[in-house]
Amino acid sequence: MLMQVTNWLRKPRRNLGWIYNMPNNNYLQKAVNWLEQHRIANAVIATGYFVFIYFMHPYVANLSVLVQHSLSLPVYNATVLVITLLLGLGGSAYLLAALKTKTPNRNLQLIYLFASIAFIIIHFRVMFEMNIEIIHIFEFSILSFLLFPFTRRFGAAVLFTVPFMLLDEWHQYV
DSSP, rough: OHHHHHHHHSSOOOOOOOOGGHHHHHHHHHHHHHHHTTTTHHHHHHHHHHHHHHHHHHHHHHHHHHHHHHHHHOOOOOHHHHHHHHHHHHHHHHHHHTSSSSSTTHHHHHHHHHHHHHHHHHHHHHHOSSGGGHHHHHHHHHHHHHHHHHOOOOHHHHHHHHHHHHHHHHHHHH
């Protein structure tokens, strides 16, 4: 069993992901290709990243509270909102530029992008106690990106990220 997992980690998958359809000079594609070709290194990076998120949360939360108290909650929330909008717009613009060329499944990719943006907006408006909670979207988007090369499927990467999200939330509230 361990040998099968090790072989699976070492073996690159076929070029199934939408990311392969992007122009060859795309840095995102190069990163995914490297992570796919170096699966053990990717597993170490993804694990290390999650451990960092998991154990750094109390320190980052304390820093966040300190900054919030020095600004006031309305100013703090407005600042976080502006930073979030800038990062979100920048990331969306990057992905839209990458999808500008006619690629196979382009319409499906655009649907994924706009659905993700819509869900983030709904989540932001409905479920947040404070705007700083948006950091989880960025944290776990990065983790999904690190898990993507293992499957080359967007949905699978997000699905494999969910247990890490739940563990992180459980850790925060227990």
